[in-house]
Amino acid sequence: MLAEDLKRALYMAVIEGDPEKALGYARELLNTGFDVKQIVTDVLAPAMRVVGEMYERGEYFIADLIASAEAFKQVFDNVLKPRLSSSAASKGVVAVFGTVRGDIHELGKNIAKALFEAEGFEVIDLGVDVPPERFAEVVESRKARVVGLSALMTTTMVEQARVIEELKRRGLRERVIVVAGGAPVTEDWVRKIGADICGDDAFKALKKVKELLGVV
């Protein structure tokens, strides 16, 4: 299969939520010379974005989302992660990611996590429905340089502000770059709550984080 066909096949396998096929195509892609970052940025992330859009349009249900997330996760954990040599200067930089309290959407956070890991970050994933105190605790204990707060709903965005307050309260705010992420997040909102980076787009967010860290 040609590289473009393989990319397409992997893309479709993730959208269709078929982990077995996805694993096979991902392995073949690596063998044809693609690197982890290309597979994540060119194939997996766009596929997961489409899955999210299909869900929003009502074409995909929760079971479909989970199947796609599973395909993504298996490819990432079993095929890509072992290849991560993290040549980039961001190697070893700790980033704490989580979806804020009251919100259980993790698609965006998972894509960001994959991208950051592909860049060599050590991502600590706190999962979903994470209270502000938990973010602050882990930032402190793991000496994180980046914290990513994901919120997919306008009603839970306010939790991002609460996490920042908690970081300030513990004197941690200046030690971390705060990424406020999720579809409803805007630059205005980021300024308003005093975050550093608008993570409405994981690719853009990664670039900005690297700029702030001076590792570009």
Add this chain to the structure above:
Amino acid sequence: MPKPSLTTLSRGEALEIHSRALDLLSRVGVRFEDPEVAKILLDAGAVRTDDRVLIPEEMVGEALKNVPKKIDLYDRDGKKVATLGDGALIFNPGSAAIKILDYGATEPRTPTLEDLKNLVVVVENLEFMDAQSTALVPGDTPIEIRDAVRLYPILRYSRKPIITGAFTVENLPVMLEMLKVVREDAWRRPFTIFDACPSPPLSWSRVTSRNVVDLAKAGIPSEIISMPGLGATAPVTIVGAATLHHAEVLSGIVLAQAVSRGAPVIYGGSPALMHPRYGTPLIVAPESLLVSLIYRDLARFLELPSHAYMGLSDSKLVDYQAGAEEAYSALAAALAGFDVVSGPGMLEFESVQSLEKLVLDNEVCGLVKRVSRGFGMSVEEIAVEVVEETVLRKGGNFLLHPHTRRYLRREVHVPRVWDATPRSRWGMRSVYEEAHATVLKLLKEGPYHELSPDVLAELDKVYERLWRGAGSEPKYV
């Protein structure tokens, strides 16, 4: 495949009501306003007494032998839609409303031909409306052609089968001609059903009886819609009204078969309780509904395709009463196994249509169809191995099992307009507002399944002749 069903009469009870109705037909008989129609029956063996026609039992028996037990229904473009007689559950808008209720209005207004076109486009794009109907009587058209003009926007913009009817003797041939220019074999593969209503008790007007005669001659399916008014034009007792209803429908079947042996006829009805206090005709009163359920079983007893006026409301607004009456009558109709169910969109004693209600009723029809479809019983659907695997090895989460995705779409009906969102995703809008948004979207985006230009040109010729005949310039929509 197990599916829920609703049966009201035992075979013995059906036989008893049938026998009593035969008794009515042979002893009390039926009055035909049109002597020529009466003559058809008299020539075929009926007996005259004063101004009534007595129909002997043998005549009914003969007619029931000849009337088709199944009718294949097609769409405008010739694709088969359903076989009536198998409980096809063809939902279609309640027909011939003289008013339309605009969004947010409390007073309905007289509809226009443009309103009918809009209704047609909405219905064309509502998934669970299986047929169109000539649902509005457009007030901006000449009164003498108001029945026939209604076919035009439907034929032009919709592929779905059509439930219709004539208000005149003269326009029926024009309507049939319109069908024929749209599809040459509209006779052999019918895509229209014409309603014809006896006038209770036990009489037929000139127009509707002549319609039955002309439809039988043409071989186009007619739907005999008896309309007993409990406590007014029929006994107040449920079984009394049902017996009278049955006799009237049988008289229509006998007439059609006397004209043309094998003429397709659907056993229909629209019983109504006269409100004891206000005198209003309640179509969805429980008593009316019971009469419908009874005659459904009588149609089943005679193995005839059946029709009901259910899935509608007598409320004046698209409100709680409208939703409740819609849902309970639509579900009853579905579980009873009717072939054709007219009613969606309808309010206020079969006189007012609402586009928003049509959208909401479509939702009800979807739910009801899901319930009546039942479920499969294959080993894979019983899913013991899936349970075993998930419980013992997959942590008890069925969401992750491929079985869930394999059956999800087949098994689960997901409402379109009904609100099922978590509060965090709720748009703070009522379903009535959602329905209005849907109406606007459908009117803007369609799609409109328009006739091909050459066929439309032919249709336009017949349509123009219809208008000129009434001394008017044709109005196109």
